[in-house]
Amino acid sequence: MAEKDRGNAAGVAPAQGAPRRSPRQLSIKDIARIARVSHPTVSRALQNSPLVNAKTAEKIRRIADEAGYRASAVARGLVTRRTRTIGLVVTTVADPFASEVVCGVEQTANDHGYSVFLADSNADPERERKVVQAFAERRVDGILVTSSRVGALYLPMLAQMQVPIVLVNDQYPGAFVHSVMIANFEGMRAAAGHLVELGHRRIAYLGDQFGYQSDAERLAGFRAALESASIPVRSQLIAHGDGKPEAAMAAMKALLAARPTAICCYNDMTALGATHQLRAHGLRVPKDISVTGFDDLFFAAYLEPPLTTVRQPMRRMGQLAMESLLRLMSGEESVPQIRVDAELVVRASTARMSGRG
Amino acid sequence: MAEKDRGNAAGVAPAQGAPRRSPRQLSIKDIARIARVSHPTVSRALQNSPLVNAKTAEKIRRIADEAGYRASAVARGLVTRRTRTIGLVVTTVADPFASEVVCGVEQTANDHGYSVFLADSNADPERERKVVQAFAERRVDGILVTSSRVGALYLPMLAQMQVPIVLVNDQYPGAFVHSVMIANFEGMRAAAGHLVELGHRRIAYLGDQFGYQSDAERLAGFRAALESASIPVRSQLIAHGDGKPEAAMAAMKALLAARPTAICCYNDMTALGATHQLRAHGLRVPKDISVTGFDDLFFAAYLEPPLTTVRQPMRRMGQLAMESLLRLMSGEESVPQIRVDAELVVRASTARMSGRG
C-alpha cells in the first residue's frame, strides 16, 4: 500500500500519473486477421506444428516476423501452467562467489529458454519471506538457492509450492531438494596438508560462523590434515568471522595471540581481511606467516603476494545446478547430490616455515 | 534443439520424462467456494477494495491465508497488462561493479513489489538479441541496462517494445531512454590532479577500449588535470585495456617504455592488473610509481598497498536508476539524466614523486 501512495500524491490530481497501460501489444489474433486465418492456426504455425500446411505456416511466420510480433510468455504461461522461469535466491549478489555462480546459472538457463528471477535475501528473514512469496506468485517452475543458510523459514513455504529446488553448497533433508556441493573436506585438507608439508605446526583456522555445513566440512578437513600429521588441534588456533574481510580482520587479531605460523581461511574474502590485519601488525606474508584461501576468486592471482587457495569452479557449479534443476523440472530423476572436486592452487602466500615460530 | 537431446538419451524411452504439470494450484475460485462467495468478491477482498464488506473481506482473507493461497501474478499480469517486472541487462554479473549495481537495483525493485529478470549479455550480439527478445516476450514493464555498450542492435528492438529504459553509466539519444551517470570527468580529473600535486609529470592513462562514453569522459578529465598544470599529454602515455586485469597487464607492459612515474587506471580491475605487471618488473608501488583506480570496489582498501581510487556509490546508483525507472513506468515525468558525484579516496598507492623519474 505504501507504493500506491508514491504514484499519486495525496489529494492533488495526478499530473499525467496514470499508470501507463501499454498502448496495446499486437496479439496472435491480429496476425490471424492479416493472414486471413484463425488464431489457432497462427498459434500452431509459430510452434512449427505439423498440423498446419507448410505454405501457410511459412506465410504466417513471415507476417508475424514483419509485424515484429512477440508471443506473450505470460499468456502462454497461464494456459500451459509452466512459466519457463526459475527463481534464484542469493544472500547477496555483491559477493563475488555468488555472482560467479549466478553467472553460470543465468547462462545455461537462457540457453534452455528459461528466464531467471534474481532475488537477494541479505540474510534478512523478512526479506527471505517476501522473496519466496514473490516466487510463488510468479509461479516459477523451480528454485535455486546459493550460499544461503536455508532457514526454517524456507521449508514450509517451499513445500507448499511443490516446486523442485536445487541448493549450491548447502544441503537440506527433503524429498525434492537436490544440491551441488564442492568437496569442502578434501579441499581444505589439501590446503592444510600443504602447510604441514611446508613444516608448519602452529596452523590456525579462520572460519565463517554463517558457513554452517560448508564451514563444518572445511574445518573437519583442516582437522584431518593436522591429525594425520599428529599435530594437535588447539582451540586457541580456531576462530570465526562472517566470510567477509572486515570481520576477518577482527577474528585474525584475536588469533594472533596464539602466534600461528600459518593460517587456513574459510574463503578468499576472509583471507583478504586476514592478510590486511597481518600487515597492520608488521607481519610479512609469507615470510613470517603463510596464508591460504578458498574459492580462487578473480583477484586471488593478483594480490601481493598472489594467494594460495583452493579453486572452486563456481561458474561450472552454477551450470551444474541449473542442469540438475532442468532435469527435475522435466520430471526426470536426477542424482540428488552432485559433488564437485576442489583443486589446490599453490601461489606465493605460502612458504616453508622460517625460524621465527 | 540441442537441449532437447540432453534430457532424453537417443532412442531410449523417457523413464518418467513427462514435463510435470504442477498438480493444480488453488485459485481464487477455490477460495470463493470455501467462503461461499463469488470469485470477484474474493479478488476485491484480497485487494482491500472498499467495495466489499469489512467483515466478509476479513473472513475471506483469513480463509485465503489458512489455505496458503498465493495469487497468480501471471494471470494478473495478463489482464492488467502490467507484469510488475523489469529486465536487467548487464554485460556480466561476474564484474564487481555490475554486481553492486545489480544489488541496489534488486533491493529497491523488491521494495516496490517488482521482480527482476536478470540477463547478462556477455557483450555477445547474438546473446543480446536473445535477451531483449526474452524480455519482450515476458512483457517486462521496463528495462535497465548497466555498463554495456548499447549497440545498434538494442535500439530497434527496444523501440518496438515501447517500454521505458534507464541506462547506468551510459547514454543514448532517444525519447524514452533515461540514465544515471557518475561524474566521470570530475572524478578522473581529481585523481590526476592529486598525482600532479604530488609532483608527478609523466603520468599515464590506462583506459578501457570498451568503455566508450565513460572512457572518453574519464580521459577528458585526465587531460584537463594535466593541461591546467601545463603538462603536455603525450600519446605514448595513453593505452587501453578492456577493463579487466588480464588485458590491463598487457597494456601496462606497453606503457612502461615511456617510463611513467604515475598512472591513472580506468577502474580498479584495471589497476589490479597494472599493479601486478609493475611488480613483475620489479617496480614498487608507490615508491617507484603511483597508481590510482576508479570505482572503489570492495577489495581496494585491502590491497597492498591500499589503492587510491575514485569512489562510485554503485549500490546507490542502482537504487537511483530503479527509482527513475519506477517513475517512468508510472507515467510520471522524470529527469532524463541523473548525475552522481564521485569522490577521491586517497590511500597508499600514491605518493610524492621520488628522485627516480
Add this chain to the structure above:
DNA sequence: GAATGGGCCGTACACGTGTGCACAAAGGGG
C-alpha cells in the same frame, strides 16, 4: 457413385484474475 480417410482448418473451450455493470437488500426521507 458412394464410402473412406487423411490433411487442414475453425469452433469452442480453458487457464486465473480484474472490472464494468446490473441488481438485490437495506435504509432514509418525503
Add this chain to the structure above:
DNA sequence: CCCCTTTGTGCACACGTGTACGGCCCATTC
C-alpha cells in the same frame, strides 16, 4: 407507503495463448 440512495454482491465479460474436437475438402478405393 413509495421512491431514491447507499452498500454489497454476482454476472458476464476481457486479457492472449494453447488444444481437443469436429467438420470441410479432396483424393483414393471399392
